[in-house]
Amino acid sequence: MSIPLALASGTGRFYKHSAKIIRFARHGCTNRPFFHIVVMERRKAQHQPVIEQLGTYDPFPNEHEEHLVAFNFERIRYWLGNGAHLSTPVAELLGIAGLLPIHPRTYMTAWRNRRAAEEAAAKASESGADANKAPESKEGGSGTS
Structure with missing residues (x-):
């Protein structure tokens, strides 16, 4: 009997040679989105089980007019080194964060x-x-x- 993993660590199986992508998975409520930055197989829908969660993004500004973003740069570098692709919105955020060119x-x-x-x-x-x-x-x- 296997112990189920926490959602943040990822529960999806993946195949070693399939194409991976780092992209947003939408969470939150109606009219109040919250995004997880995840690695998953390229052909899967956004609500399918993910391989790994790499960060979060809150698009609505807080009381200090800040958009809150959290990244695990070590794991992002790992997945990029293993050939994972980036979606455009995630590439924009990583450019603003300084990991990639703007x-x-x-x-x-x-x-x-x-x-x-x-x-x-x-x-x-x-x-x-x-x-x-x-x-x-x-x-x-x-x-x-």
Whole structure:
């Protein structure tokens, strides 16, 4: 009789030569996701038994506006050394964490956010300038003092 393993240690069987992938497995509630970073066989669905859990990721910011991420870098290096592939979201997180080069999509997201902030600041300054001009035009008829 075998003792069942804890879920975090992984319960899935794996074949030595099958393709592995490090990816997210979604947990949590409706409208409140929480992700485990896991190693599993590439062709399996995300809720199938995993080989090993390598970390966690909470996409919602906490009270300090931080996204909480935990990695087991030693095991991630082990699996990458054994030929495991990475999903794009996990590659982005590992790039931000400094284990891998920064993913190009991270650069594009930062560029879009920066451009949107600049446009919002420009609109706010224009509306502020319009608000300053509006009372002057209402007070005096000619606008000169």
